[in-house]
Amino acid sequence: MENSQRMEISAVRATIKQLVHGQPVPDEVIQLAHDTVQSMLEEASGYGFTEADVIRAVLLPSFERHRGCECSTCKARRVEAEEDQIERWRTSLLQQAVS
DSSP states (O other): OOGGGOOOHHHHHHHHHHHHTTOOOOHHHHHHHHHHHHHHHHHHHTTTOOHHHHHHHHHHHHHSOOOSOSSHHHHHHHHHHHHHHHHHHHHHHHHHHHO
16 A cells, blocks of 8 residues: 555544544545554564554554643644654664564
């Protein structure tokens, strides 16, 4: 699958949240989210990660309680924390690839 056909992880999480809350989601968006996660599973397995590891990395941030309010400062902090988490995961992937 080409990168142009993959969703951003934040879009996958948003799609999952919509489905969990019973909100309508177009079939095309669901299929794209599914394909993106499948691609991530395939890629991560090459680095020794299990399906559970990937699913946890994708879903956990969606269902964690957010600290702070909905002001722009608190939202920015949450985005920054999410980016840090993704960077730690990438670093871990790279370290395992080198080993």
